[in-house]
Amino acid sequence: MRTLGSTSIIFDLDGTLVDSEPNYFEAGRQTLAGQGITDFTWADHEQYVGISTQETLALWKERYGLTAPLDTLLAEKNRRYLELARAFTHVYPEMRKFVELLAAEGVPMAVASGSSPTAIEAILAGSGLDSHLTTVVSADEVAHGKPAPDVFLEAARRLGAAPADCVVLEDAAPGSAAAHAAGMRCIAIPYVAAQADDPAFATAGLLLRGGQAEFTAQSAYDWLAGTTPAS
Structure with a gap:
């Protein structure tokens, strides 16, 4: 038993x-930088800990006024994250x-x-x-x-x-x-x-x-x- x-x-x-989380932060920071948002900080990232990537990006679209389609942002962030995750987690x-x-x-x-x-x-x-x-x-x-x-x-x-x-x-x-x-x-x-x-x-x-x-x-x-x- x-x-x-x-x-x-x-x-x-x-x-x-x-x-x-450090990899998610960096992937998100890079993705936002590609959309012209260059002031994303670790403190900003902490607000989204525990929320799925798709939901996070939907919130970012509203918060930062991102015009790129959600699917495009999701693919970009996932690509960047996977590169980091495969290198080291x-x-x-x-x-x-x-x-x-x-x-x-x-x-x-x-x-x-x-x-x-x-x-x-x-x-x-x-x-x-x-x-x-x-x-x-x-x-x-x-x-x-x-x-x-x-x-x-x-x-x-x-x-x-x-x-x-x-x-x-x-x-x-x-x-x-x-x-x-x-x-x-x-x-x-x-x-x-x-x-x-x-x-x-x-x-x-x-x-x-x-x-x-x-x-x-x-x-x-x-x-x-x-x-x-x-x-």
Whole structure:
């Protein structure tokens, strides 16, 4: 009998498993510069952490008055991002340990991300995480991105798991809200420390205000073991 019983784990990708935000920032900065917007900063980027690329670009079109078609901007940003991601994406060491710990016990796992399928595949393959994380759902494959629960519910469906048996790991408030809406427990690891007081994070079963600096594979596993109903 597994210590974690029927628990399944669903990982967000960007900012949770890997620190891909610097690559997203640079891809976005370059894309906007190509449209004549040259003052995009990291602080600007932080406002869009946890929001899908397509939704981010739709907001940029309105905010910056971009005239290029959304599809053109999306293709441009994705191209630039993939070039950066394939060159290097940092995997959080404790997250890698956690994935390996869960894999050793046979815990079902999935990735549910706002990134495109191509971007998810590139990161998982380049990091070697694809050997353990074979169930993958992109927001491009569902009707609504986070904070809607669609991507997490589809991940649970593909795992053959009941939503109530799923635990989501998330770094962003929209993702925490999506997990709650899906009826799933959540371990929240805020990427942006200043957002830890966002009401969406208050719904998390475990909130690590210190972000990745506070996360350890063993403590997360122990929390899961301590909150898993006896079977």
